Amino acid sequence: MSELTRLSATEARQLLDSKAITSVELTEAHLERIAEVDERVHGYLHVMTDVAREQAQRADNAIQSGQAAGLTGIPVALKDILCTVDAPTTAASHILENYVSPYDATVVKKLREQNAVFLGKANTDEFAMGSSTENSAFGTTRNPWDLNRVPGGSSGGSAATVAAHEAMLSLGSDTGGSIRQPAGFCGVVGLKPTYGRVSRFGLIAFASSLDQIGPFSRTVHDAALMLNTVAGHDPRDSTSINTEVPDYTASLGYDLTGKRIGIAREYTIEGLEAGVSAAFDAAVKVLRDLGAELVDVSLPHTEYALATYYITAPAEASANLARFDGIKYGNRKEEATLQETYLRTRGEGFGPEVKRRIMLGTYALSSGYYDAYYVKAQKVRTLIKRDFDQAFEKVDAIVAPTSPTVAFPIGSRTDDPYQMYLADVFTIPANMAGIPGISIPGGLSDGLPVGLQLLGKAFDEATLLSIAHAYEQATDWHAREPARLS
């Protein structure tokens, strides 16, 4: 592996700006790395070789003329649910196979404006529905730490490519944990910003009251760098909030004196693996040694979050995915009538998990069940959000494991959908409440990464990043590499 692919984006930024390296060199090193390992990892659905080379050249020109921005010349991967005009956007679904969007997602446009380099489109569970990337219609991504295990999901490709040094940074999306859980499984940093912090225009919608786009990186500073670029109001997304975007790299701390960090007893559940529990306890000790005051908090409705999510998210998904009907774009299985065309296009175009969620959501919204399921879930959502509001009156952040287990073997949970859903039990509550969350490398259990999750107040990503940075600097988990991939 070239040393260039070992650099953090922040280190690369300095070397690019001092003309010690070029973006063309950096990009070629990553394309070589992809050629070397992606056949095994399958993190990419589409490698954008020609686009990347052209962008790298343009980035070098921009740097030469003194026009470098935060991500100029930095090679990144994009979850294949973010629309791009110069590569297919498939959502890992047959129904959008070969689809090329006529417009860029706002986050893509922002990266383009800085002359970032697009290495390719990263694999995901179909329409971001899943926790393992096994629901991709185009093959499972493998965990770089153990190729027989899942990378997590749904943004498994975005996590695996960064972990395998096939990308310096990436973007994913998180509806119930789809950034934080794969970041934890793959031993990288994954940040779900506050609902409303980043524009979703051009993100293929899954559950619109929950979806949020965020970065993957190998260091906390790099995540801050990416958030600086993508955060902010967008007139094309009316749910993006018009509040100031601070420089997230400016507030990264080393010391936690005066910080109050909550531990919720409800996160100690049956099914929490011993290795995860041990890593978590050790991480809490590090936080305490750094000066933080650890405070017990209670989030009493945590046990209801999963059930709430599996009404809310499928209900919203069933409405959002109604647009995939084979008429205006995507694939059509044409029959004699429109009705038959709909049935066959959707029946053959969607995979099993997507069908399951459309069915579940349609059921929860259907006449006679709407109040019992959908409205009930919305009311419990109020209780979940209230839990966090009350906890954050006492603390600056809450610390928890990212997932109850480490990455599980491929195929081990595919028979029972509910077992798969349990993988997100610690990440779902943040989406229900709209608050930000970050997963950072927090230890190893039998050689597999354990994610440490920090949850924060709405629009207070700066505090999360600051605490995460202090922990990272005091430990060396982020510097470990998946040895077996070499």
Place this chain on the structure above:
Amino acid sequence: MSLSLEDVNHVASLARLGLTDAEKETLREQLSSILGHIEVLSQLDTDAISPTAQVIEVDNVMRDDSASPSLTQDQVTQIAPRSEKGFIAVPSVLGGPDEGGSA
């Protein structure tokens, strides 16, 4: 919670999802099981709780009613599965066996 095959057929029809018989049976079992787990919510008394549909407070967002360029006809027909003379071509809307919507 146990769903009948009739329930599955009804929901599939509402969702315009063409399913095979095997898929219907699998979904009947799996959805029944998932709904069983979701029953846990009935433990909570939520009569006095107001629902949360989304978490941010936003008012209606207005913009000036001014014209600006949108996608071109070519861009739109290019991504359509079938187009003719600048239009998106679709199969017969009326006259099919399921005319009038859901079965």
